[in-house]
Amino acid sequence: MIRIENVSLSLQATPILHDISLTIPKGGVTALVGPNGAGKSSLLSLIARLQPLQTGAISIDGLPVDTTPNRTLAKIVAILRQDSVVASRLRVRELVSFGRFPHNRGRLTDTDRTIIEQSLKQFDLTDLAGRFIDTLSGGQRQRALVAMAFCQGTDYLLLDEPLNNLDMYYARDLMRSLRQVADGNGKTVVIVLHDINMAGAYADRIVAMKSGRVIADGAPAEMLTTPVLQDVFGFAMQVATINGKPIVLHHL
Amino acid sequence: MAKNRIAILAALSVLSVVAFLTIGLRGNIAFVLELRAIKLLALSQVGVSIAVSTVIFQTVTGNRIVTPSIMGLDALYLFGQMALVFALGGLGYAALNPQLKFAGEVLVLMALACALLLPMLRSRLDMGLMLLAGVVFGVLFRSLHSLLARLIDPNAFAVVQGASFANFNAVRTDLLAFASVLTIAALIVAWRARHVLDVVSLGSDTATGLGITWSRTVTGLLVLVSSLVAVSTALVGPVAFFGLLVVALAERIVNTRRHAVLLPAAALTGIVILVGGQTLFQHGLGSSSTLGVVIEFFGGIAFLLLLVLGSRK
Numbered sequence: 001m002i003r004i005e006n007v008s009l010s011l012q013a014t015p016i017l018h019d020i021s022l023t024i025p026k027g028g029v030t031a032l033v034g035p036n037g038a039g040k041s042s043l044l045s046l047i048a049r050l051q052p053l054q055t056g057a058i059s060i061d062g063l064p065v066d067t068t069p070n071r072t073l074a075k076i077v078a079i080l081r082q083d084s085v086v087a088s089r090l091r092v093r094e095l096v097s098f099g100r101f102p103h104n105r106g107r108l109t110d111t112d113r114t115i116i117e118q119s120l121k122q123f124d125l126t127d128l129a130g131r132f133i134d135t136l137s138g139g140q141r142q143r144a145l146v147a148m149a150f151c152q153g154t155d156y157l158l159l160d161e162p163l164n165n166l167d168m169y170y171a172r173d174l175m176r177s178l179r180q181v182a183d184g185n186g187k188t189v190v191i192v193l194h195d196i197n198m199a200g201a202y203a204d205r206i207v208a209m210k211s212g213r214v215i216a217d218g219a220p221a222e223m224l225t226t227p228v229l230q231d232v233f234g235f236a237m238q239v240a241t242i243n244g245k246p247i248v249l250h251h252l
Numbered sequence: 253m254a255k256n257r258i259a260i261l262a263a264l265s266v267l268s269v270v271a272f273l274t275i276g277l278r279g280n281i282a283f284v285l286e287l288r289a290i291k292l293l294a295l296s297q298v299g300v301s302i303a304v305s306t307v308i309f310q311t312v313t314g315n316r317i318v319t320p321s322i323m324g325l326d327a328l329y330l331f332g333q334m335a336l337v338f339a340l341g342g343l344g345y346a347a348l349n350p351q352l353k354f355a356g357e358v359l360v361l362m363a364l365a366c367a368l369l370l371p372m373l374r375s376r377l378d379m380g381l382m383l384l385a386g387v388v389f390g391v392l393f394r395s396l397h398s399l400l401a402r403l404i405d406p407n408a409f410a411v412v413q414g415a416s417f418a419n420f421n422a423v424r425t426d427l428l429a430f431a432s433v434l435t436i437a438a439l440i441v442a443w444r445a446r447h448v449l450d451v452v453s454l455g456s457d458t459a460t461g462l463g464i465t466w467s468r469t470v471t472g473l474l475v476l477v478s479s480l481v482a483v484s485t486a487l488v489g490p491v492a493f494f495g496l497l498v499v500a501l502a503e504r505i506v507n508t509r510r511h512a513v514l515l516p517a518a519a520l521t522g523i524v525i526l527v528g529g530q531t532l533f534q535h536g537l538g539s540s541s542t543l544g545v546v547i548e549f550f551g552g553i554a555f556l557l558l559l560v561l562g563s564r565k
């Protein structure tokens with residue numbers, strides 16, 4: 001369980017998050033949605049202790065993120081950032097292998113190798129495994145980064161807009177993989193999404209943020225309605241029903 | 253493939269070492285050999301220290317164009333040395349055992365380097381700013397160094413003046429024993445940190461996500477770099493571009509940035525260039541005092557090339 005209590009954040013004297021309290025139970029997929037600048041990435045960075053906590057408390061499985069040793073946390077929670085840049089000149093397999101670092105401190109075991117090959121296969125990277133990251137397309141690189149986060153084998157996965165750069169095939173593929181690890185392996189996935197229909201189709205719960213606050217929170221059926229979405233995104237959009245499921249026509 | 257290339261580099265190093273020891277042996281062989289062995293120990297230590305400290309420094313800063321000396325760390329060392337003489341000169345500091353003084357200088361450098369560089373490293377600066385800061389640091393500490401030199405009484409000044417510029421011909425052999433211990437300890441630590449260094453090269457956020465405690469790790473690595481810089485600067489004086497040249501070459505030879513490969517490759521390249529170059533200049537090209545100049549010349553060209561090629565990307 002991720003427990004967020006009264007968390008506020010200011011950067012350069014500008015308030016970014018205002019008194020956020022949120023509990024994300026263990027298991028399942030939670031989608032974080034909201035307009036640009038709402039504070040989704042900031043909240044995720046705080047949970048993943050990439051940003052030091054200023055006020056409030058955050059704990060994962062009872063471990064406070066600001067005082068628990070970093071190595072311990074790295075075995076529990078993995079994060080994919082929105083703007084991951086790979087600073088180093090690495091091959092795809094090397095990058096994905098780094099996901100195992102919290103477990104092996106750099107010395108790969110046979111188990112690690114099996115997990116790495118599985119991740120490569122799962123994200124269709126086997127043929128690209130020997131390529132340098134800087135020679136990949138944007139979507140291929142994004143898949144490699146997601147594979148690295150998966151490889152970390154943590155109970156909690158925080159993914160900030162992992163669908164960036166992915167085509168329809170791989171976007172659907174990734175969402176199905178997330179559903180599968182949540183249902184099959186009991187993992188907890190927190191994912192920032194801009195595609196509200198993806199959130200509606202694959203998440204168990206949608207949390208909507210705006211201007212540094214959580215303004216709506218509920219199951220997809222409650223959230224994908226014209227009034228709620230207008231509240232969050234600032235314009236009226238039609239919601240159709242196809243096969244009993246809400247589909248948001250936000251592009252019309 | 254990388255293994256083979258390291259083997260080739262190792263063979264070249266052995267060749268340089270043997271050539272350095274044996275070419276043109278004359279007279280009292282045992283005596284000459286001993287002299288040469290001492291100098292060999294110093295030269296190879298300098299080569300290895302500069303190479304390894306440069307690799308680590310580039311990894312921590314996430315920047316292939318900076319080196320400890322470009323960021324002014326060797327100027328900082330000389331400044332610290334001078335400051336110690338200035339502050340403690342009246343207390344008979346100049347008469348202290350050189351090894352003891354060296355130990356003090358190493359500690360001063362570690363403290364100064366952490367105080368000045370850690371705030372900069374906390375948020376990785378972009379390359380332009382970093383180079384600018386390095387130039388400013390370098391100039392500032394060189395000026396402070398000469399200012400202090402002017403304020404110091406002439407006797408004390410003579411103690412430090414000799415070591416203010418690189419000279420591969422006149423090595424401070426009196427510091428060798430202590431320097432060797434320090435170098436070996438630093439190299440062991442660096443080798444054990446090779447996997448951590450790989451993760452550090454991914455940047456602070458990714459490294460934190462993988463369980464690295466960024467500030468503690470970076471502080472430790474900076475202390476490591478400081479001790480290696482202190483060794484090389486104390487033994488031969490400041491060098492500007494040697495580290496850059498060695499690491500750029502080594503990285504192209506092994507074509508990877510993984511530290512398990514790059515650290516030994518850079519160290520061996522350092523030995524080949526310094527020991528091999530010294531042999532070549534001593535016996536082939538006449539004057540051995542020009543090696544420093546030639547190395548800096550090619551290092552400077554490598555620096556410009558990296559700048560131009562890097563900015564084009």
Ligand SMILES: Nc1ncnc2c1ncn2[C@@H]1O[C@H](COP(=O)(O)OP(=O)(O)OP(=O)(O)O)[C@@H](O)[C@H]1O
Pocket residue numbers: 011012014016034035036037038039040041042043082
């Ligand atoms: N380092 C920073 N300094 C100052 N303000 C910042 C900083 N980082 C983010 N902000 C501000 O904080 C607010 C929230 O940013 P955040 O990145 O969390 O938004 P987001 O919800 O992830 O948006 P997006 O959908 O565009 O990714 C924005 O207004 C942004 O301008």
Ligand SMILES: [Mg+2]
Pocket residue numbers: 040041042082160
């Ligand atoms: Mg964001």
